[in-house]
Amino acid sequence: MSITSDLLRGHTETIILASLWEQDSYGYEINKEIMRKTDNTYELKEATLYTAFRRLEQAGCIKTYWGNETVGARRRYYSITSSGRESYRTRKADWEEAKRMIDKLLI
Amino acid sequence: MNSRIRDYINDLFQNAPMTKKAVDLKEEMIVNAEEKYKDLLAGGYREEDAISAVVNSIGNLEELFRELEREENEYVYMEMEMQIRQKKALYTAIAIGIYIFALVVFMFCCAMSEIFSYMWFMDMVGFIIALLLCIAPTCMLVYVSQLLPKESRQKERRTEGYQEWNERGTRSKELRKSISSVLWLLTLIIYFFFSFGTGAWHITWIIFLIAACVESIVHIIFPKNK
Numbered sequence: 006m007s008i009t010s011d012l013l014r015g016h017t018e019t020i021i022l023a024s025l026w027e028q029d030s031y032g033y034e035i036n037k038e039i040m041r042k043t044d045n046t047y048e049l050k051e052a053t054l055y056t057a058f059r060r061l062e063q064a065g066c067i068k069t070y071w072g073n074e075t076v077g078a079r080r081r082y083y084s085i086t087s088s089g090r091e092s093y094r095t096r097k098a099d100w101e102e103a104k105r106m107i108d109k110l111l112i
Numbered sequence: 113m114n115s116r117i118r119d120y121i122n123d124l125f126q127n128a129p130m131t132k133k134a135v136d137l138k139e140e141m142i143v144n145a146e147e148k149y150k151d152l153l154a155g156g157y158r159e160e161d162a163i164s165a166v167v168n169s170i171g172n173l174e175e176l177f178r179e180l181e182r183e184e185n186e187y188v189y190m191e192m193e194m195q196i197r198q199k200k201a202l203y204t205a206i207a208i209g210i211y212i213f214a215l216v217v218f219m220f221c222c223a224m225s226e227i228f229s230y231m232w233f234m235d236m237v238g239f240i241i242a243l244l245l246c247i248a249p250t251c252m253l254v255y256v257s258q259l260l261p262k263e264s265r266q267k268e269r270r271t272e273g274y275q276e277w278n279e280r281g282t283r284s285k286e287l288r289k290s291i292s293s294v295l296w297l298l299t300l301i302i303y304f305f306f307s308f309g310t311g312a313w314h315i316t317w318i319i320f321l322i323a324a325c326v327e328s329i330v331h332i333i334f335p336k337n338k
Contacts, residue, residue: 051141051169052171055137056175080143081136081139
Protein backbone atom coordinates (compact mmCIF):
# COMPACT_ATOMS: atom_id res chain seq x y z
CA MET A 6 0.00 0.00 0.00
CA SER A 7 2.82 2.44 0.78
CA ILE A 8 4.23 2.17 -2.74
CA THR A 9 0.78 2.76 -4.19
CA SER A 10 0.51 5.82 -1.94
CA ASP A 11 3.75 7.18 -3.35
CA LEU A 12 2.49 6.68 -6.90
CA LEU A 13 -0.79 8.36 -6.05
CA ARG A 14 0.81 11.28 -4.25
CA GLY A 15 2.16 12.60 -7.52
CA HIS A 16 -1.42 13.00 -8.67
CA THR A 17 -2.86 14.63 -5.57
CA GLU A 18 -3.55 17.92 -7.35
CA THR A 19 -5.27 16.16 -10.26
CA ILE A 20 -7.42 14.14 -7.86
CA ILE A 21 -8.47 17.31 -6.01
CA LEU A 22 -9.36 19.05 -9.27
CA ALA A 23 -11.42 16.01 -10.25
CA SER A 24 -13.40 16.07 -7.01
CA LEU A 25 -14.08 19.82 -7.39
CA TRP A 26 -15.26 19.35 -10.99
CA GLU A 27 -18.95 18.90 -10.19
CA GLN A 28 -19.33 21.11 -7.11
CA ASP A 29 -17.46 23.19 -4.55
CA SER A 30 -16.18 21.33 -1.54
CA TYR A 31 -13.98 21.59 1.57
CA GLY A 32 -10.96 19.69 2.83
CA TYR A 33 -12.58 17.00 4.92
CA GLU A 34 -15.35 16.32 2.42
CA ILE A 35 -12.83 15.90 -0.40
CA ASN A 36 -10.86 13.42 1.67
CA LYS A 37 -14.04 11.56 2.63
CA GLU A 38 -14.98 11.25 -1.01
CA ILE A 39 -11.53 9.89 -1.88
CA MET A 40 -11.93 7.33 0.91
CA ARG A 41 -15.38 6.34 -0.32
CA LYS A 42 -14.33 5.99 -3.94
CA THR A 43 -11.28 3.86 -3.03
CA ASP A 44 -13.29 1.64 -0.63
CA ASN A 45 -11.47 3.05 2.40
CA THR A 46 -8.03 2.06 1.11
CA TYR A 47 -6.61 5.49 0.31
CA GLU A 48 -6.70 8.60 2.42
CA LEU A 49 -4.68 11.77 1.90
CA LYS A 50 -2.61 13.05 4.79
CA GLU A 51 -3.91 16.46 5.83
CA ALA A 52 -0.46 17.96 5.23
CA THR A 53 -0.49 16.69 1.64
CA LEU A 54 -4.02 17.90 1.06
CA TYR A 55 -3.44 21.46 2.27
CA THR A 56 -0.10 21.77 0.49
CA ALA A 57 -1.88 20.80 -2.72
CA PHE A 58 -4.58 23.41 -2.03
CA ARG A 59 -1.91 26.11 -1.64
CA ARG A 60 -0.19 25.15 -4.86
CA LEU A 61 -3.42 24.98 -6.82
CA GLU A 62 -4.48 28.34 -5.46
CA GLN A 63 -1.12 29.92 -6.33
CA ALA A 64 -1.42 28.53 -9.85
CA GLY A 65 -4.92 30.01 -10.19
CA CYS A 66 -6.56 26.59 -10.59
CA ILE A 67 -8.86 26.95 -7.58
CA LYS A 68 -10.46 29.75 -5.58
CA THR A 69 -11.32 29.71 -1.90
CA TYR A 70 -14.04 31.26 0.24
CA TRP A 71 -15.40 30.85 3.76
CA GLY A 72 -18.78 29.15 4.01
CA ASN A 73 -21.68 30.79 5.83
CA GLU A 74 -22.69 27.96 8.13
CA THR A 75 -25.05 29.24 10.79
CA VAL A 76 -24.34 26.42 13.23
CA GLY A 77 -20.84 25.43 14.28
CA ALA A 78 -17.54 26.55 12.80
CA ARG A 79 -17.18 28.00 9.32
CA ARG A 80 -15.79 25.74 6.66
CA ARG A 81 -13.39 26.86 4.00
CA TYR A 82 -14.67 25.93 0.57
CA TYR A 83 -12.78 25.59 -2.68
CA SER A 84 -14.07 25.95 -6.21
CA ILE A 85 -12.41 25.13 -9.49
CA THR A 86 -11.66 27.98 -11.93
CA SER A 87 -11.81 27.81 -15.71
CA SER A 88 -8.01 27.64 -15.90
CA GLY A 89 -8.23 24.85 -13.31
CA ARG A 90 -10.53 22.92 -15.64
CA GLU A 91 -8.08 23.53 -18.48
CA SER A 92 -5.22 22.29 -16.30
CA TYR A 93 -7.22 19.20 -15.30
CA ARG A 94 -7.77 18.24 -18.94
CA THR A 95 -4.03 18.48 -19.63
CA ARG A 96 -3.17 16.45 -16.53
CA LYS A 97 -5.72 13.80 -17.44
CA ALA A 98 -4.35 13.53 -20.99
CA ASP A 99 -0.81 13.22 -19.59
CA TRP A 100 -1.94 10.46 -17.28
CA GLU A 101 -3.67 8.53 -20.09
CA GLU A 102 -0.46 8.77 -22.07
CA ALA A 103 1.67 7.53 -19.17
CA LYS A 104 -0.77 4.70 -18.43
CA ARG A 105 -0.65 3.56 -22.06
CA MET A 106 3.13 3.54 -22.05
CA ILE A 107 3.48 1.67 -18.78
CA ASP A 108 0.93 -0.90 -19.93
CA LYS A 109 3.05 -1.48 -23.02
CA LEU A 110 6.28 -1.75 -21.05
CA LEU A 111 5.10 -4.08 -18.30
CA ILE A 112 4.25 -7.66 -19.13
CA MET B 113 -16.48 19.80 21.81
CA ASN B 114 -13.20 18.08 22.44
CA SER B 115 -10.48 20.71 22.77
CA ARG B 116 -7.60 18.26 22.51
CA ILE B 117 -7.63 18.35 18.74
CA ARG B 118 -7.57 22.15 18.77
CA ASP B 119 -4.70 22.14 21.27
CA TYR B 120 -2.76 19.61 19.24
CA ILE B 121 -3.05 21.59 15.99
CA ASN B 122 -2.26 24.84 17.80
CA ASP B 123 0.92 23.15 19.01
CA LEU B 124 1.85 22.05 15.51
CA PHE B 125 1.51 25.60 14.24
CA GLN B 126 4.06 26.94 16.67
CA ASN B 127 6.70 26.59 13.95
CA ALA B 128 4.53 28.16 11.29
CA PRO B 129 5.29 31.62 9.88
CA MET B 130 3.23 34.29 11.67
CA THR B 131 0.97 35.32 8.82
CA LYS B 132 -2.72 35.71 8.24
CA LYS B 133 -2.63 32.84 5.79
CA ALA B 134 -1.16 30.56 8.45
CA VAL B 135 -3.91 31.56 10.91
CA ASP B 136 -6.57 30.86 8.28
CA LEU B 137 -5.00 27.52 7.46
CA LYS B 138 -4.91 26.54 11.14
CA GLU B 139 -8.57 27.41 11.54
CA GLU B 140 -9.44 25.43 8.42
CA MET B 141 -7.53 22.38 9.65
CA ILE B 142 -9.11 22.51 13.09
CA VAL B 143 -12.63 22.74 11.68
CA ASN B 144 -12.04 19.81 9.33
CA ALA B 145 -10.32 17.70 12.00
CA GLU B 146 -13.15 18.26 14.46
CA GLU B 147 -15.70 17.23 11.87
CA LYS B 148 -13.73 14.09 11.19
CA TYR B 149 -13.52 13.38 14.91
CA LYS B 150 -17.32 13.67 15.22
CA ASP B 151 -17.81 11.33 12.26
CA LEU B 152 -15.46 8.77 13.80
CA LEU B 153 -17.33 8.89 17.12
CA ALA B 154 -20.61 8.45 15.26
CA GLY B 155 -19.04 5.47 13.47
CA GLY B 156 -18.49 3.73 16.78
CA TYR B 157 -14.88 4.76 17.58
CA ARG B 158 -13.89 5.18 21.19
CA GLU B 159 -12.87 8.74 22.08
CA GLU B 160 -9.18 7.86 22.46
CA ASP B 161 -9.07 5.97 19.17
CA ALA B 162 -10.84 8.76 17.33
CA ILE B 163 -8.31 11.32 18.56
CA SER B 164 -5.31 9.22 17.63
CA ALA B 165 -6.81 8.52 14.19
CA VAL B 166 -7.28 12.25 13.60
CA VAL B 167 -3.79 13.08 14.85
CA ASN B 168 -2.20 10.35 12.75
CA SER B 169 -3.84 11.53 9.57
CA ILE B 170 -2.31 15.01 9.80
CA GLY B 171 1.21 14.07 8.75
CA ASN B 172 4.30 16.26 8.45
CA LEU B 173 3.53 19.95 8.08
CA GLU B 174 7.07 21.12 7.30
CA GLU B 175 6.51 21.35 3.56
CA LEU B 176 3.24 23.19 4.06
CA PHE B 177 4.98 25.78 6.24
CA ARG B 178 7.70 26.23 3.67
CA GLU B 179 5.04 26.87 1.05
CA LEU B 180 3.43 29.50 3.29
CA GLU B 181 6.76 31.17 3.89
CA ARG B 182 7.55 31.31 0.21
CA GLU B 183 4.18 32.92 -0.57
CA GLU B 184 4.73 35.46 2.18
CA ASN B 185 8.22 36.39 0.98
CA GLU B 186 6.97 36.92 -2.53
CA TYR B 187 4.21 39.13 -1.23
CA VAL B 188 6.56 41.22 0.93
CA TYR B 189 8.94 41.71 -1.96
CA MET B 190 6.18 42.88 -4.28
CA GLU B 191 4.96 45.30 -1.62
CA MET B 192 8.46 46.75 -1.19
CA GLU B 193 8.97 47.19 -4.91
CA MET B 194 5.67 49.00 -5.23
CA GLN B 195 6.57 51.41 -2.43
CA ILE B 196 9.86 52.27 -4.11
CA ARG B 197 8.12 52.83 -7.42
CA GLN B 198 5.60 55.15 -5.79
CA LYS B 199 8.39 57.07 -4.10
CA LYS B 200 10.21 57.45 -7.41
CA ALA B 201 7.08 58.72 -9.15
CA LEU B 202 6.34 61.20 -6.36
CA TYR B 203 9.85 62.67 -6.25
CA THR B 204 10.04 62.95 -10.02
CA ALA B 205 6.69 64.72 -10.15
CA ILE B 206 7.70 67.19 -7.42
CA ALA B 207 11.04 67.87 -9.12
CA ILE B 208 9.40 68.62 -12.45
CA GLY B 209 6.89 70.85 -10.69
CA ILE B 210 9.67 72.90 -9.13
CA TYR B 211 11.48 73.21 -12.47
CA ILE B 212 8.33 74.57 -14.07
CA PHE B 213 7.82 76.94 -11.17
CA ALA B 214 11.40 78.19 -11.53
CA LEU B 215 10.82 78.85 -15.22
CA VAL B 216 7.62 80.78 -14.45
CA VAL B 217 9.40 82.90 -11.85
CA PHE B 218 12.15 83.67 -14.32
CA MET B 219 9.73 84.63 -17.07
CA PHE B 220 7.71 86.78 -14.69
CA CYS B 221 10.81 88.69 -13.62
CA CYS B 222 11.88 89.17 -17.23
CA ALA B 223 8.46 90.58 -18.02
CA MET B 224 8.73 92.98 -15.06
CA SER B 225 12.04 94.31 -16.25
CA GLU B 226 10.62 94.78 -19.76
CA ILE B 227 7.53 96.62 -18.61
CA PHE B 228 9.00 98.86 -15.92
CA SER B 229 12.21 100.42 -17.01
CA TYR B 230 13.27 101.24 -13.43
CA MET B 231 13.23 97.47 -12.78
CA TRP B 232 15.90 96.84 -15.40
CA PHE B 233 17.79 94.54 -13.00
CA MET B 234 14.80 92.19 -12.45
CA ASP B 235 15.77 89.74 -15.17
CA MET B 236 19.05 89.10 -13.40
CA VAL B 237 17.29 88.72 -10.02
CA GLY B 238 14.75 86.34 -11.58
CA PHE B 239 17.51 84.29 -13.09
CA ILE B 240 19.29 83.90 -9.76
CA ILE B 241 16.06 82.92 -7.99
CA ALA B 242 15.31 80.36 -10.70
CA LEU B 243 18.84 78.99 -10.39
CA LEU B 244 18.47 78.54 -6.65
CA LEU B 245 15.08 76.90 -7.13
CA CYS B 246 16.66 74.36 -9.46
CA ILE B 247 19.03 73.00 -6.82
CA ALA B 248 16.47 70.99 -4.85
CA PRO B 249 14.80 69.18 -7.79
CA THR B 250 18.18 68.29 -9.29
CA CYS B 251 19.23 66.68 -6.01
CA MET B 252 15.91 64.84 -5.92
CA LEU B 253 16.35 63.44 -9.41
CA VAL B 254 19.86 62.24 -8.62
CA TYR B 255 18.53 60.58 -5.45
CA VAL B 256 15.68 58.92 -7.34
CA SER B 257 18.07 57.49 -9.91
CA GLN B 258 20.00 55.78 -7.10
CA LEU B 259 16.92 53.90 -5.83
CA LEU B 260 16.42 50.24 -6.63
CA PRO B 261 16.36 49.79 -10.41
CA LYS B 262 13.27 48.37 -12.11
CA GLU B 263 14.85 45.14 -13.28
CA SER B 264 15.85 44.06 -9.76
CA ARG B 265 13.20 41.36 -9.67
CA GLN B 266 14.44 39.44 -12.66
CA LYS B 267 17.98 39.91 -11.49
CA GLU B 268 17.32 38.02 -8.29
CA ARG B 269 16.51 34.88 -10.26
CA ARG B 270 19.77 34.87 -12.17
CA THR B 271 22.97 33.24 -11.06
CA GLU B 272 25.03 35.12 -8.55
CA GLY B 273 28.12 35.79 -10.64
CA TYR B 274 26.14 37.22 -13.47
CA GLN B 275 24.03 39.19 -11.06
CA GLU B 276 27.06 40.89 -9.55
CA TRP B 277 28.50 41.71 -12.93
CA ASN B 278 25.18 42.99 -14.17
CA GLU B 279 24.53 45.04 -11.07
CA ARG B 280 27.85 46.78 -11.32
CA GLY B 281 27.12 47.55 -14.96
CA THR B 282 23.70 48.95 -14.14
CA ARG B 283 24.96 51.07 -11.28
CA SER B 284 27.70 52.55 -13.42
CA LYS B 285 25.12 53.29 -16.11
CA GLU B 286 22.78 54.95 -13.61
CA LEU B 287 25.61 57.09 -12.28
CA ARG B 288 26.63 58.13 -15.76
CA LYS B 289 23.08 59.10 -16.58
CA SER B 290 22.70 61.28 -13.51
CA ILE B 291 26.08 62.95 -14.02
CA SER B 292 25.13 63.65 -17.60
CA SER B 293 21.81 65.25 -16.71
CA VAL B 294 23.36 67.42 -14.01
CA LEU B 295 26.16 68.41 -16.38
CA TRP B 296 23.84 69.66 -19.12
CA LEU B 297 21.63 71.50 -16.68
CA LEU B 298 24.63 73.26 -15.16
CA THR B 299 25.90 74.11 -18.63
CA LEU B 300 22.60 75.72 -19.51
CA ILE B 301 22.56 77.71 -16.28
CA ILE B 302 26.13 78.94 -16.73
CA TYR B 303 25.44 79.80 -20.36
CA PHE B 304 22.50 82.03 -19.51
CA PHE B 305 24.25 83.47 -16.48
CA PHE B 306 27.26 84.65 -18.43
CA SER B 307 25.30 85.64 -21.48
CA PHE B 308 22.92 87.87 -19.55
CA GLY B 309 25.71 89.10 -17.34
CA THR B 310 28.22 90.03 -20.01
CA GLY B 311 25.99 90.30 -23.06
CA ALA B 312 28.69 88.46 -24.97
CA TRP B 313 26.24 86.12 -26.73
CA HIS B 314 28.57 85.77 -29.70
CA ILE B 315 31.15 83.85 -27.67
CA THR B 316 29.37 82.22 -24.70
CA TRP B 317 28.00 79.30 -26.78
CA ILE B 318 31.49 77.82 -26.55
CA ILE B 319 30.44 76.41 -23.18
CA PHE B 320 28.33 73.77 -24.96
CA LEU B 321 31.41 72.45 -26.71
CA ILE B 322 33.20 72.31 -23.37
CA ALA B 323 30.25 70.40 -21.87
CA ALA B 324 30.39 67.87 -24.71
CA CYS B 325 34.08 67.35 -23.94
CA VAL B 326 33.34 66.83 -20.25
CA GLU B 327 30.67 64.30 -21.06
CA SER B 328 33.08 62.31 -23.21
CA ILE B 329 35.49 62.24 -20.28
CA VAL B 330 32.70 61.01 -18.00
CA HIS B 331 32.02 58.19 -20.46
CA ILE B 332 35.66 57.19 -20.31
CA ILE B 333 35.65 57.16 -16.49
CA PHE B 334 32.37 55.18 -16.28
CA PRO B 335 32.48 52.74 -19.21
CA LYS B 336 29.30 50.96 -20.38
CA ASN B 337 30.41 47.51 -19.18
CA LYS B 338 33.11 47.07 -16.64
